[in-house]
Amino acid sequence: MKKFTRSALAAAVLTVGSTGGVAFTSTAAAELSVNIGAVSNYYFRGFSESNDGAAIQGGIDYEHASGFYAGTWVSNVDFGFDDDGVEDLTSYEMDLYLGFADELDNGFGYDVGYIYYAYPDARNDTGSLSADFGEIYGEVSFDTGPVGLYGGMAYVVHDSDDSALQDDDMYFYAGLDIPFMDVYSAGFLVGRTRFDDSDAENYTHYTASLARDAGDWGEFSLNLEYVDESDEDLGAWVGWSKTF
Template sequence: MRRITLLALTLAPLACQALQLSDDFTLQIDLNLASDYRTRGISQTQNDPAAQAGATLIHSSGLYAGAWTSNVDYGFGLKTRQEVDYYAGWYWQATDAVSLDLGYLKYTYPRESQFNQSEVYAILGAYGFKLAAQYSNDASNIFGEKQDTLYSYLAYETRLPLELGLELRYGRMDFKDPMFWSTSGESEDDYHEWEAKLTRDFVGVTWGLAYVDTDLSEAECASNFGFTDVCTATWVASVSKSF
């Protein structure tokens, strides 16, 4: 499941680096290699590395549309090994410090369409802080039925000495139906996740190191995702390039 938190919040600053197609259109290309594909705290690759790429067409009005892909691995002999996402939205920058991003995102999984779902999102940025919500009404629960979900988060980004970037996020993933069971048999319909990431530009690319964790126990993790270690704390190293 694509990390829209990174895509939309960087559209404005990256637009100046993107490929200029005409007076009104630019094309932004994003490439990323990571030691694990974690989104909302959960590994999408069984803690294995991921190669990711995306392209976004941006209009001077703030409208944009694009596609993004990554390898995935959900285990259990599932046929899909790829996630392909399509998105469109509108990015409005009120001032240099205040912005609003509204959009629609479609997740697709070749050969395993039962995982396909869509979301609408709103992301407010102000003075380094971001407040966001992403809502879906067609996410699958563990019984294969559709349900409503809401992912919300608060994030903060700043620059540190030594040309380091710092990104912090605390999020809550809320499901309509119970999704997680503890060893005592108690069920939960939400969980919290967080990430702290340091970045630095060097030799033309951006290097990153992130600490990612959730408040799910191993039993709760296994009850929904089938494995105990895809929700646990981990370090994720990455190298990315945008142009």
């Protein structure tokens, strides 16, 4: 479940590894880019989407000089068993998104858009599942030079019968990026998921990341994940990504 941020490191801590965070800034012409990546565990907002297994991920992004962008991103997933012990047979996720983003000369940036999370082959022992859902999202950021600050939210605007999130569920987050020694960067993020259903338990998750830009070899990252109000232990995973 990809998110969009102004730096590769923020992608590493916001999403599922540094697997395609596109830096949307003003350019002289439209650009098309392709990203590929691999992670030892696919995390989304504090929880594994791959049943603690590895994932291969990648996508295609189009960016116009006006700030408009659109793209798609795919990853294998494994949600294991549901609360009734029925195996959810979903092998991959495909995200479709579009929006507008820019970074101003004074360091302030913004990103607003819509993302659709699709699980085309979702099914269980009783038949097919309708697990798709969509969110609108917005983010503001400020590049101070030594540190990049950002914060944003996502809001579910439609859901399916068996989707993980439901209408009016919200996610809030804030974080910072700290580049150092030219090729390294550290990132920290706190995110809060608020469910519209009063019976569902809201939770907060925390992410820390250390990434290294290896030039033509791509970017490597080491990441830690923690969720409060759950039985989850501290999670750790490594990731690699490259953009062409």
